[in-house]
Amino acid sequence: MIYLQYLLVGAGCLFFIVGTLGLLRFPDTFTRIHAITKADNLGLGLLMLGLLPSTQSVPQALKLVLIWLLVLAASATASYLIAHYVKAKSPDALPHAAETASEEQD
């Protein structure tokens, strides 16, 4: 069991690192939001799963799950708010519509 926990927590940390790497590597605000929200959501989920067997009481276990759910709700809302703000501030920030963009692609 402990090895499974190591594996889950390790994988969780890896996704956090990758999310941060995406934040550094991706070119603009929108793509960065993609990287950080999705990778961290999964990373925290794995971390929570890995820590669950180590909890000592039911409220403690519930608390772990709750933290994940709260972060999920917060990151889903925040990602929309940031994207919405960037779009409202500079309407040209969004790339072309999907069809034209895929046609232009070589």
Add this chain to the structure above:
Amino acid sequence: MHFFVSVLLTSSLWWILTEGAQAWWIGGPAVLLASYVATRLHHTDSQRINWLQVPLFALFFLAQSLKAGVDVAVRTLRIRPAINPGTLYYRTSLPPGTARYLFGSIVGLFPGTLCTDFDHDQVILHVLDTNADIAMDCRKLERRIARLFSLPPTPVPPTSRNKETQS
């Protein structure tokens, strides 16, 4: 009525967060404030969650989150980040209100999509890779949300800017 339900819910939230109800001198005011805000922001539309559908929806959500995280991780770790960003004007059949807002929030955690705005019946999505069939994934999520709220599935009129509905 809504206020009391809210107090009950936020109290149990505090109970979980403090692992057995401690520090009520912080929790009490926080619970009351949160319930007050929740009541003020509460808008009455006829959309109610069908709680029987929640476990199925949660499973779908978990699978998609896993896919989204792995997808974005693989794209990040390429030597040249494998992205081809674009915009998708997605026509939704979900009625305005809770269901549509839930769609906008959740789509941000799904593979390659990010909601930026609502415009009438269109949801303006930023997509990470325009080569992926995003509209198809959105349609799937939409159907799940419609089931979650027990909404009747409505046929979607095709638009020139929506790949999936054209076919």
